[in-house]
Amino acid sequence: MLPTQILLLSLLTAAIAPAAELFIANPSVKTVSLTTAEIKALFSGTRTVWPDKSAAVIALASSGPGQEALMAFIGKTPSQFQMAWKKRVFTGSGLMPTSLPDDQAVAAFVAKTPGAFAMVSLDAAPAGVIVIAVE
Amino acid sequence: MTNHRSIIACATLLACATAVPAADLDTVQIHGFISQGYVRTSDNGYYTPDTADGGSLEFREIALTVLAQPEERLRIGIQLMSQDMGDIYNNEVAIDWASAVWTQPFGGWEGDFKVGRIKMGHALYNDYRDLDFSRTTVFLPECVYFNSWRRLYVALDGVGVALRSPDMAAGRVELNAVYGTQQIATDDPVMAGYEGYNLTSTDFERQWAVQLAWHPVDDLQLKLSLLAIDEWDTYAQSTGADDLISDTSPFYYEWVASLEWTRGPFQLASEGIFWDSEGTSTYDDGASGTYTSAWSQTGIGGYLSLSYEVAQDWRVAVIGQAHNMVYTDQVWGDSSDQTRSCGIATSYAISDHWLVKGEFDYVNGVYFLRGVDQPVPGVFDTDEWTLLALRTTFDF
Numbered sequence: 010m011l012p013t014q015i016l017l018l019s020l021l022t023a024a025i026a027p028a029a030e031l032f033i034a035n036p037s038v039k040t041v042s043l044t045t046a047e048i049k050a051l052f053s054g055t056r057t058v059w060p061d062k063s064a065a066v067i068a069l070a071s072s073g074p075g076q077e078a079l080m081a082f083i084g085k086t087p088s089q090f091q092m093a094w095k096k097r098v099f100t101g102s103g104l105m106p107t108s109l110p111d112d113q114a115v116a117a118f119v120a121k122t123p124g125a126f127a128m129v130s131l132d133a134a135p136a137g138v139i140v141i142a143v144e
Numbered sequence: 145m146t147n148h149r150s151i152i153a154c155a156t157l158l159a160c161a162t163a164v165p166a167a168d169l170d171t172v173q174i175h176g177f178i179s180q181g182y183v184r185t186s187d188n189g190y191y192t193p194d195t196a197d198g199g200s201l202e203f204r205e206i207a208l209t210v211l212a213q214p215e216e217r218l219r220i221g222i223q224l225m226s227q228d229m230g231d232i233y234n235n236e237v238a239i240d241w242a243s244a245v246w247t248q249p250f251g252g253w254e255g256d257f258k259v260g261r262i263k264m265g266h267a268l269y270n271d272y273r274d275l276d277f278s279r280t281t282v283f284l285p286e287c288v289y290f291n292s293w294r295r296l297y298v299a300l301d302g303v304g305v306a307l308r309s310p311d312m313a314a315g316r317v318e319l320n321a322v323y324g325t326q327q328i329a330t331d332d333p334v335m336a337g338y339e340g341y342n343l344t345s346t347d348f349e350r351q352w353a354v355q356l357a358w359h360p361v362d363d364l365q366l367k368l369s370l371l372a373i374d375e376w377d378t379y380a381q382s383t384g385a386d387d388l389i390s391d392t393s394p395f396y397y398e399w400v401a402s403l404e405w406t407r408g409p410f411q412l413a414s415e416g417i418f419w420d421s422e423g424t425s426t427y428d429d430g431a432s433g434t435y436t437s438a439w440s441q442t443g444i445g446g447y448l449s450l451s452y453e454v455a456q457d458w459r460v461a462v463i464g465q466a467h468n469m470v471y472t473d474q475v476w477g478d479s480s481d482q483t484r485s486c487g488i489a490t491s492y493a494i495s496d497h498w499l500v501k502g503e504f505d506y507v508n509g510v511y512f513l514r515g516v517d518q519p520v521p522g523v524f525d526t527d528e529w530t531l532l533a534l535r536t537t538f539d540f
Binding site: 047087102 | 171173175177207209211213216217219221223241243245247249254256262263271272274275277278308310311316318362456457493496539
């Protein structure tokens with residue numbers, strides 16, 4: 010019940026704010042906010058756990074507004090993002106993030122995957138997730 | 145020896161894999177790449193005499209990587225790799241790395257504890273020196289990334305730890321340390337310096353490497369790397385006077401200072417290297433006795449490269465490098481083992497997974513060339529030569 014309340018609250022907030030995309034996480038995540046640096050570290054693979062030490066599972070859409078907003082947030086082009094992760098994969102430093110066709114698929118993945126974290130468009134109508142605020 | 149290493153690596157993976165139920169292996173990824181190059185030189189053979197005689201297509205890399213995360217903090221993986229570089233490597237399939245990594249958070253830090261055949265992290269690019277799509281140039285500068293010595297820089301059989309700091313006021317730091325050994329075959333390109341001798345075995349007691357990387361701001365990395373080999377002994381079968389019997393080197397070490405800075409479409413990279421080694425060689429005196437000769441080698445070099453992203457899929461780069469080495473009793477500036485080069489390169493990504501690139505270099509010096517690769521073995525055509533390289537790579 011609590012995650013749903015958080016989501017509704019966040020959606021209300023989002024309706025006031027200009028941002029049309031938001032960071033979401035699986036309800037198993039006990040964190041409510043992250044700094045920009047922490048989010049960048051999670052999406053670059055240099056950080057692999059949540060502040061409560063549980064494993065973070067990164068997901069993103071292969072295209073669409075959520076992916077575009079994420080790339081703008083972390084300051085990389087999609088090709089730079091891919092390149093950074095290919096380096097990690099081919100040196101055994103990490104597994105490639107889960108890539109899904111669109112924001113709706115990403116939101117559904119986050120809802121069912123413990124520890125999952127992603128940025129999606131509000132248009133994806135994410136349900137069963139919590140919203141992570143940016144400090 | 146190669147089989148021995150393979151058994152260790154596979155045993156490590158099997159041990160990890162069997163430690164968890166197969167059903168738990170729900171996160172398995174398979175990736176790979178294939179790269180084909182063409183190299184032509186105006187003079188001198190570059191790893192094969194053919195480059196000076198119409199060019200060579202014997203520049204190829206194929207890799208297959210399997211990664212799994214059987215437990216949320218445990219990651220296991222293996223990469224099989226086949227490489228052909230002129231007359232070396234010759235498409236032999238080998239385990240490039242195979243490791244198990246346990247990630248442990250503590251405070252705001254994270255630690256990776258590794259075992260198996262693990263990547264060393266030495267200098268900026270050794271970990272992914274074989275990933276053609278990770279850079280604009282076809283070749284990495286040999287003053288730091290000496291192709292013949294690739295095996296010494298990529299991975300070792302042993303243990304390692306990598307510590308990553310959280311984001312702090314001074315930025316982020318990463319500390320990486322590895323310790324282990326290598327089993328090098330006597331016909332490995334690493335042993336090219338012993339051309340002409342009948343080697344029977346070579347043995348590393350231990351090898352270790354430590355790196356400290358500092359990211360004061362996003363997109364800027366300063367890194368200091370130390371790699372050391374202790375007790376590198378090589379033995380040979382003498383067939384007559386002045387033939388080598390043994391070569392004992394108590395140490396080889398090298399320092400690399402690195403800088404990588406990305407600013408908008410520009411990427412600047414520069415590294416400087418200093419290396420030193422000494423030892424004693426024992427030779428057959430031809431009369432049932434031996435004589436010894438002490439030796440030392442010291443080298444210094446560096447490069448500067450600037451890459452520019454013309455468009456999202458198109459990059460150009462310029463690069464310049466210099467290296468100088470002195471043997472026993474020589475003085476700096478008096479060595480014939482100098483190499484200077486400058487080059488221009490471009491790469492174009494046809495898709496997210498398909499890349500083509502080209503590079504042209506003017507080179508003054510032959511230090512990085514092997515005598516055995518020359519049209520007339522042991523004889524270099526000229527000190528001034530050019531290199532043209534084309535390459536395409538596909539990954540998945």
